[in-house]
Amino acid sequence: MATSSLVTIFSFLFLVSSNLAADPDMLQDICVADLNAGVRVNGFACKPAANVTEADFFFQGLAKPGAATNTTMGSLVTAANVEKIPGLNTLGVSMSRVDYAPGGLNPPHTHPRATEIVFVLEGTLDVGFITTANKLIAKTITKGDVFVFPRGLVHFQKNNADVPAAALAAFNSQLPGTQSLAATLFAATPSVPDHVLTKAFQIGTKEVEKIKSRLQPKK
Ligand code: GLV
Ligand code: MN
Numbered sequence: 001m002a003t004s005s006l007v008t009i010f011s012f013l014f015l016v017s018s019n020l021a022a023d024p025d026m027l028q029d030i031c032v033a034d035l036n037a038g039v040r041v042n043g044f045a046c047k048p049a050a051n052v053t054e055a056d057f058f059f060q061g062l063a064k065p066g067a068a069t070n071t072t073m074g075s076l077v078t079a080a081n082v083e084k085i086p087g088l089n090t091l092g093v094s095m096s097r098v099d100y101a102p103g104g105l106n107p108p109h110t111h112p113r114a115t116e117i118v119f120v121l122e123g124t125l126d127v128g129f130i131t132t133a134n135k136l137i138a139k140t141i142t143k144g145d146v147f148v149f150p151r152g153l154v155h156f157q158k159n160n161a162d163v164p165a166a167a168l169a170a171f172n173s174q175l176p177g178t179q180s181l182a183a184t185l186f187a188a189t190p191s192v193p194d195h196v197l198t199k200a201f202q203i204g205t206k207e208v209e210k211i212k213s214r215l216q217p218k219k
Contacts, residue, residue: 043082043089044086044089046089052087057085057087059080059084059085061078061080062095062168065099065166066099067099068100068101068164069104071101071104073104073106074101074103075099075101075104075105075106075159076099077097077178078096078097079094079096080094080095080096081095081096081174081175082094082174082175083175088174090174091174092172093172093173093174094171094173094174094175094176095171096168096169097121097167098118098157098166098167098168099166100123100164100165100167101159102164103160103162104158104159104164104165105157105158106156106158107156107180107181107182107183108154108180108182109154109179109181110152110153110155110178110179111149111152111171111176112176113151113173113175114151114173114176114177115149115172116148116149116155116169116171116176117148117149117169118141118146118149118157118168118169119144119146119168120142120143120145120165120166120167121166121167121168122164122166123142123143123159123165123166124141124143124159124160124165125141125142125158125167126138126139126140126157126158126160127139127140127141127147127149127155127156127157128155128156129149129150129155130154132153151172182215183215185197185200186208186211186212186215187217191212
């Protein structure tokens with residue numbers, strides 16, 4: 001092969017490999033390094049093949065409506081991720097079912113590791129997400145409709161009707177992770193300092209304390 005052809009091929013391979021090089025997607029919220037451990041893993045270690053059964057790939061937890069009326073927001077998310085279905089490990093997909101009481105809200109939240117696509121099983125929902133340019137993309141969707149929440153963007157669903165609603169959500173991650181904005185900022189442990197929240201939200205300490213007390217997890 002001519003030298004010029006080899007140079008062209010190597011230049012092409014270099015360009016392709018440098019353009020495709022990227023950190024692998026993370027599969028857990030945090031992974032504090034144990035520099036002495038022999039095992040390196042992003043996700044969960046695999047159990048021996050001899051111990052794998054059909055139960056590792058099976059889950060019935062989405063079959064029945066969750067008790068949304070008993071929650072503060074009037075919504076309940078039931079996840080079907082790798083924590084419930086061990087067979088999902090490394091497969092990059094998962095689901096959840098969301099039930100909404102009349103007036104129920106799945107409050108603004110993000111999934112750091114997944115895009116979400118929802119399918120309305122029952123009822124009508126006001127849904128939306130906000131882009132990083134702060135544009136709200138919102139729509140009212142109803143039984144049989146599908147809507148997409150791009151990865152990492154803040155989104156919500158509200159059931160404004162006086163009958164219950166339900167949706168199925170699919171994610172391109174085995175463990176999408178959920179950060180609910182209000183709870184993240186006002187119910188973290190340890191608490192986010194009041195002076196951070198008063199400045200960020202341009203409100204007084206009294207208001208911050210009031211929101212914090214309202215959002216405390218129920219004991
Ligand atoms: C809905 O947004 C969900 O995360 O299940
Ligand atoms: Mn979501």
